[in-house]
Amino acid sequence: MATFTCIQVFLMAGMLITGSIVTLCKKAQNDCVVNGYKSKDHSFNHPWFQTWMMCSAQILCLIGLHIQRRRKLQEYRKEMTQNEVQNVTPKIEIGPPVHARMCQWILIVPTCCSLISVSLTGTGLLYVDASIMLMLKGSVIIFAGIFSVLFLKRKLKLTHWLGMVIVILGLVLAGCSSVFKSQGHKTIGGKTVTGIILVIGAQVVTGGQIILEEAVLKKRNLQSLHVVGMKGIYGFTLMSFIVLPVLYFLPGDNVHGSYENSVDALYQISNSIQLFMLCLLYIVSVAFYNYFAMAVVRSLTAVHSTLIDACRTILVWGVGLTIYYGFDKNFGEPFDKSYGILQIDGFLCLVIGTAIYKQLLDIRNFVPCRRDSENKNEQTDSFHQDSIQVTVNSDDYDDDENTKLLK
Template identity: 30%
Template structure:
């Protein structure tokens, strides 16, 4: 089934703002600023950056209620008148999303799903090998590379779980994406803001990115932000882009599916990879594009797009395409009497 203009717009917003979000975060990590000790160092405050991202998600809550008020007034008026290797490794999320969809969403994986998962796994191995080769060429710590790759893979298990639960939740309970992102940001912001206090006192040794040697030094972070307008700008870009990215992401999940969201996230990865090469933040490694192509082939097979439809049109295979999800949102502009938030089914 062809995408509507609305779905294409959501996909574009997700890819563009998601790319801006990751690029701005990487840019933030490369900016030097004077810290609380009077030294000019790189900004290295990951937990505060995460808190800023949650703050961006919180703005979706405000936007939801503002739009809700405006719509109510409009109805009243009407009645009166009548976002690199680490990014590529994130492709692992489609494997876990597919497997978890079986248990949580009651889906049945067909032959092309399993073939897609195998290709994604092969692509991940190729990308992982590129990291090892790069580490030997640049004298980087091999243990650090392995640890980083494993942490990324583990994070994708958590991300896949989140995507599947979100899909089940927003469809079953008809939760507006703006409201869902707003609550996610509010909970994350409040939780992490409280945790920043003990983090200021917890010694972290080699894991620390500040001169106090603690897990996080929020005071030092604010000093650096105050001393660099460029740093403040990059964080602002991160806050704004994450709001649009997550809104578009959950909207895609609701309009299409969780795995479609993962495919679009892979497109975002390609945009980020090309950008980092153009600005020379990363060096080219020949295995990376090979791994990326394998990953994309696996994802296209898994989602039954381009490859299998072409083979069907040529008569090579005879099976019929089966919709991944029940089209519960086809009447997206129609009145839904069961809706709790304003009576219409839409991204807001």
């Protein structure tokens, strides 16, 4: 049984809590009805402005990068000082830590993908519940897997395709639960379908971004805080001087007739202390979530990060129900008694499909086969050989398990 240190537990808890706060704050901002710029009270429906706030939060990761680099330099100087005092010559000459230059122009491309993906997801969140949005985001493994085959010429195994099929089933169930819940309201039902399409469309962009970063950035060996921080600077610049001004003059169905009125967003934030605190909490949570997510992947594995994201869906769903039924019906989300079971089934399929795709579930346990080597035929030998190869190539098992399987 795997054991975790106190630091690892703290990192996982931090990622779970801050990630949940990010989603809940974003949805709560949308539910706020505040007086805006020369207009009556209306909802805070500014998804592109929320993307601008996200970029502002990502810039804060550069502070963590500076602290990290300074700590490494101090450790190097301390080690060199101890060697000089003890008159010890190190066996291997190690120079001072070398860091990549700060400006990496190649990051502009994934930054643009991130801006589009986050904004589309934020727009979809206006029309669907937060828990449904998180479930639909699980579709990213489908597009990432397909793009890896098309562009990276990677061969997916049976477990990958099986996981993707189960994830698709979960997406269908989760989407149907949201659509059926809005039956009887043509306007709401149409917006729900639009929201689902936007969130899934955002995952198409995210899947392409993942493949792009793997193909381009992996060779540069850049630190995660460096990548996130620079994407925040590039995104903040693009949003401030290009995207938001252009969207301000584009026609839309908002109160002021523009597609994204950032002036109205600033007025609403200044007119409501509640909305201001939600925005501030959102920015801080995004910064810490990025740090915790990268720390979990570095300290543990990407699989733990995937499991925490699944738990985040449960936590967001539970908190949303608690807020709606226990505190304020203007926030949170209700549970639909008629079609809520479809949402539960969809979530289970998404978790199972993701676990199979990540090879957390060994499908050999569900295949009836004899373990007696004397009675194995050639097909059974081939099956076990393929299964062992899948397990050995996975990062989800430790060395002891791999050794046992090979023996």
